Amino acid sequence: MADQDEERDYAAALDTAERLLGMRLERFLQPGVGEPANGADFKRLATVHTFGDAWPRTDVLDTRTRALLSVTIAATLGTLEPLRGQLRIALNNGVTREEIVEAFIHIEAYAGAARAFEGDQVALQVFEEKAKDA
Known part of the structure; x- marks a missing residue:
């Protein structure tokens, strides 16, 4: 069973x-x-x-919020391939490109420019991928 x-x-x-x-x-x-x-x-x-x-588990945090948190966590940790997936999830679940960029601004302030720039480069690739799919 x-x-x-x-x-x-x-x-x-x-x-x-x-x-x-x-x-x-x-x-x-x-x-x-x-x-x-x-x-x-x-x-x-x-x-x-x-x-x-x-x-x-959407009773307290909805999917959209979890997605933005997951982008932030992956970017802060520097796990770039998982970040790619988290960005896709975020964009598929209502997080805007502008909100993602704002997250990178905040990541830069607290986790450093290198992490934020690396994450932003992955985000730009995913944004381009999504633009081609549209």
Whole structure:
């Protein structure tokens, strides 16, 4: 029974990720060359926790607010590839490009110019990607 519950939770998390990102995650979850068997466990656990447990908690913080917070966190940490995904989620969920730039202004003040500029460069790429899709 637990296996069925785990599969259901994983499928629901993947559906939430698709709704937020506008794309399926499976292509990012494929095993890498030389990846040990428990790599799949890590990806499943991270996906379920992130998109099954954290993102759906909209009683206090709505999705739009969570998205802007996630952009800020990823940029501040300097995790640029995850930032790309967080920017997509933010733009898909009502955060404006102007609000994202304001977040970088605030990041610059508190986390430093280097982090803010790196994040802004990723944001410009995502803005361009979105403009081409429009």
